[in-house]
Amino acid sequence: MFSFHRKNMHNKISKHSSIFLAIIASAIIVVLGSAMNVAYAQTLTIETDKDSYASGDEITISGQLTAPTINQPILIRVFDPDGNFVRSEILDAAADGSYSYTFTSGGPLMAKSGTYRVQATYAGTVNQETTFEFEAAEGGGWRTIQAEIGGQNHPIEYMITGSGNRLVSITGNTETATLVATLSTASDGTLSLRFNEEIFDADDFFVAFADGIPTNYELPAGPGATNELHIDFEWGTEEVEIVGDRIIPEFGAAIAAIVLAVAIVGIIVATARYGKFNFVRKEDW
Template identity: 30%
Template sequence: MNVQSIVLLMAVMAVGSMGAASQAFAADTPIPLQIESNGVNFDHNSTIEINGQVGNMRDGTPVTVIVTGATGVVTIEQITPSSDGSFSLSVNTASPLMKYDGEYKIKATYGDAGINDVIVVTLEGGLVKQAPSHSGHEEGHHEAADLTKQLDYNISGGMVESITATGDDSLLVSIHMAEDDGELTITLSEDIITPFNDGSFFVLVNGEESDDAHQMGNKLMIPFDATTTDIEIVGTHVVPEFGTIAMIVLAVAIVSIIAVSAKSRLSIMPRI
């Protein structure tokens, strides 16, 4: 065998070994995060079983699973994976928040926004969601405490009509006169809304998850377009309505005053 043949044979073997090594590396490289469900189509009296796997475990880091649909956020759960990286979650489609037919997006995120996986399921046999009338908040948004003056925010390309607490885990920012390329910058205080365990918030624009919103500490920058009427910011807890707190404080104060007054009258009455 001449020198040229030997060189050619070595080159072929080298290329083959590189290909085998690449295949072995690809096979050994874990998928960062993957989820699957027990079906694609469901009725409104079923259980969606979600199973997932984390590729590279991080101690103390939970998986955040968010289910969204026609009414906005259906559920948000944070799950600590098992030692092998597996995790699971059950979602009951009989929930009032899943009464409408259509697609529901299930998104899992691990550690940061770049490690995520999304699946979509379809619900059938229920109600058909009607288009919003824009005469008020969409169904599912129940006005509570007005926090407009308690939050530091700045907006371009539109006006903030109000910021209210809806439910016990989200803030609803109503946008008026939105224009193209607008952006809301808002600083959130834990005295008003607390983030998830990883320090993040979940943002929906017109009921759809925002992929353009970004966060720096407790400050959110949320772009929006001319169709935007509301922005929802979801955390783990929102302070209760101020009016309710005020009524409780007032009631306690009144009871205390009555008790003190009664005791004072008893102390000054002459004994017989």
């Protein structure tokens, strides 16, 4: 009788143990299966249209996104041979998951020759990278142009990329705290400006327009008490306007505030219409 009771208890324990192990195994399978499904569900590729480029060449970055639902933008970032940030772009993939981004190489942030790294990120977790070789222009560097502001000339350093592109002049409006750069362009490119904060400055952020349309720009920290802007423009652009808060000589703050407010409204409208616009606050340097 005692032996029979022990046998029944042993059978019950074995049965419960088997059920418990089966539950654990099922849970592991479900977790692994979900992880595999997530990993499989979101994939991202990235490539450049060529393996190497020279200063002034157009670089096209493209790839394919595969995801159950494409509901977030793709972040593209470019880094120089030393790992320093060069540029970034936020773009939406097409309905089929494809994406493409083109920019003109060169400028002060691409002053080094070597291997550049391009990174694409989706949903903050899916990352892919590729590289390309870049040959920087010899003898390239900052040039100086005299900007006419308030009837006087003030030096502003500049660089401009893109084949056939040229900076014609820069003028400043002391009433509206704006700088206007007149361009002659034959291709897409980037206008880089560097100037002392005493000449032109902004409390929080600048606003840039290319032929009246808000355009993206980069605002890295300039050396010393200087501002440094890198403004993208398209072929055919004739004028780049930059709105700030102060310009030499000092001007009426009320007018500048009105101009900046109108510019911000323009950004909001352009964002709704064109779907993208970025500015960088000075405290984010």
